[in-house]
Amino acid sequence: MSAKTVKVYSTPTCPYCKMAKKFLETNKIPYQDLNVAEDKAAREEMVQKSGQMGVPVIDVNGEFVVGFNQSWLKEKLGL
Amino acid sequence: MYDLIIVGGGPAGMTAAVYAARKRLNTLLLSKDVGGQVLWTMGVENYMGYQYVEGPELMQKFEEQVKQFPLEQKIGQGASTLSLSDAGFEVRTEAGESYQARAVIVATGKRPRQLNVPGEERLKGRGVTYCAICDGPIFAGEKVAVIGGGNSALEAALDMVKIGDHVYLVSLTPLTGDQILIERAVKSPNLTVLLEHEVLSIEGPNRVESVKVRDLKNGAEKKLEVTGVFVEIGLVPNSEAVRQIVRLNRLGEIEVNCACETGVPGLFAAGDVTNVPEKQIVVAAGEGAKAALAAHKYLQRL
Numbered sequence: 001m002s003a004k005t006v007k008v009y010s011t012p013t014c015p016y017c018k019m020a021k022k023f024l025e026t027n028k029i030p031y032q033d034l035n036v037a038e039d040k041a042a043r044e045e046m047v048q049k050s051g052q053m054g055v056p057v058i059d060v061n062g063e064f065v066v067g068f069n070q071s072w073l074k075e076k077l078g079l
Numbered sequence: 080m081y082d083l084i085i086v087g088g089g090p091a092g093m094t095a096a097v098y099a100a101r102k103r104l105n106t107l108l109l110s111k112d113v114g115g116q117v118l119w120t121m122g123v124e125n126y127m128g129y130q131y132v133e134g135p136e137l138m139q140k141f142e143e144q145v146k147q148f149p150l151e152q153k154i155g156q157g158a159s160t161l162s163l164s165d166a167g168f169e170v171r172t173e174a175g176e177s178y179q180a181r182a183v184i185v186a187t188g189k190r191p192r193q194l195n196v197p198g199e200e201r202l203k204g205r206g207v208t209y210c211a212i213c214d215g216p217i218f219a220g221e222k223v224a225v226i227g228g229g230n231s232a233l234e235a236a237l238d239m240v241k242i243g244d245h246v247y248l249v250s251l252t253p254l255t256g257d258q259i260l261i262e263r264a265v266k267s268p269n270l271t272v273l274l275e276h277e278v279l280s281i282e283g284p285n286r287v288e289s290v291k292v293r294d295l296k297n298g299a300e301k302k303l304e305v306t307g308v309f310v311e312i313g314l315v316p317n318s319e320a321v322r323q324i325v326r327l328n329r330l331g332e333i334e335v336n337c338a339c340e341t342g343v344p345g346l347f348a349a350g351d352v353t354n355v356p357e358k359q360i361v362v363a364a365g366e367g368a369k370a371a372l373a374a375h376k377y378l379q380r381l
Contacts, residue, residue, distance in 0.1 A: 014213035015118035015135045037216030047217075051285065053307070054204040054214045066204055070155055 004077060006031035007059040009046040013037075017056040020068040027079055080179045081107045081151075083374050084170050086158045086320070087186035089115025090360045091350025093141040094367030095184050095374075100148030102375040107178060108150060109170065111157035114138030115188045116314075116351065117360055119210060126360050137360070157187070158320045167345055181381065182345040182374045185321055185333060186367060189314035189351045189358070194226060198281035199310075206287025207308045211235035215309070220244055223307035224290045226278055228252055232311035233260040239309070240267045247303050249273045249292055276301075281308055316352045328354045339370035347374050 006024065008031050010017035024031050034042035036055060050057045050064040058065050060076040073079070085095050088110030099106040112118070120134030129137065145152075156172045163169075167181040191209040193199060199207055208214040211225075215238050223243050225236040228250030236248045237260065246269060248254075253274055254261050264270055279291040279300065290303045316331045325341045325348070326334045333348040335341055335355065341348050349355075349370035350363035 011213060011216045013216070014210070015114070016213070018135060037219070040219075043217055047286075052204050053206050053217050053286070054208055054210070055217065 004061050009034045009036050009055055009057040011037045011055050014055050016068040020056050029077055081105050082378055083182045084178055084180040085184045087188055088113045089188045091363040091367035092186035093145050094364040095371040096145050096150055098368050098371035100150045106150050108152045110154055113142050113154055161320045182378055184370045184374055185348040186350045187317035187352045189316050192313045192315045194278055194310055196278050196280050202281055202287050206306055209310050211309045218243055218307040221306045224249055224303050224305045225309045227311035228254045230256040233264055235309045235311050236264055240270050246270045249276050251277055318352055338373045345377055
């Protein structure tokens with residue numbers, strides 16, 4: 001299984017963001033955590049790339065999913 | 080075939096699961112998520128045993144306790160329909176799976192109410208949000224509209240005046256939230272309160288650009304230039320899956336008696352989806368316990 005680049009666009013107060021990050025950690029998937037509440041550049045990148053203004057947005061090798069969608073993540077990450 | 084299927088994984092459903100498992104009922108817990116509405120609650124100060132706990136953390140504790148007991152769980156999909164079958168009940172999930180049980184507890188809670196105006200569905204996640212605590216920070220420095228007049232709307236508006244450029248609070252009625260919040264809102268210099276205004280539409284090609292509202296007092300229409308719309312107009316019960324077989328009150332809540340019975344033998348309901356007064360974590364948990372014990376008694380008599 002080749003390594004995937006995973007980014008999580010999140011805010012510190014969002015419960016589904018926490019669940020998504022916990023899920024990745026449990027499955028030992030390294031990810032980049034982008035706090036869009038603080039990081040304006042990341043916020044713009046999220047909106048530009050995904051068209052979404054709601055968190056979490058998860059990027060797996062350039063494909064996006066909105067919200068914490070476990071089955072999507074499992075499929076894309078080959079879990 | 081299970082003895083019992085519990086639909087919903089909030090405080091009512093998880094408490095019911097623990098009680099059912101301790102009665103050695105062959106139980107399936109089926110839920111869209113674990114924690115329900117409590118996940119969106121920042122601080123809880125009135126759940127006994129915890130002086131202060133964050134909602135998601137409390138639900139994690141519930142989940143850990145459920146996992147202490149032998150119990151099957153299917154998390155990630157909700158129930159789409161519940162129907163009567165020869166053996167008892169059939170629950171069909173959103174993904175089309177089917178499960179059978181002799182008794183069912185519906186503990187599906189509530190979800191945010193939608194405005195049902197043009198543009199809302201199309202611009203969901205593109206400026207329209209129902210989770211102010213999640214998505215609020217994304218709109219830092221921008222102009223936003225908060226729709227509603229209760230505590231949730233006031234809290235969202237007060238959060239947004241701190242980080243946003245300007246906030247419009249649009250309410251159909253006079254503000255109904257706590258006086259302390261109303262006073263703080265009225266004093267905020269970058270907050271405009273529009274009382275007795277209705278939302279007509281949300282506009283923008285692929286992102287929210289404006290909201291059209293109408294003043295109910297004189298019929299005048301106004302366009303608010305905003306990039307975010309926070310819908311905080313209350314909750315609706317997730318009772319659609321059972322609406323064919325049980326009695327709902329005018330709010331759409333499942334009517335139950337004091338033993339959590341719906342009137343359909345073997346079908347019980349607990350928590351915020353029911354007509355039981357006071358939507359509180361501790362009340363929902365207690366109702367979940369009652370429903371599981373009632374289901375156990377019912378199954379013994381079968």
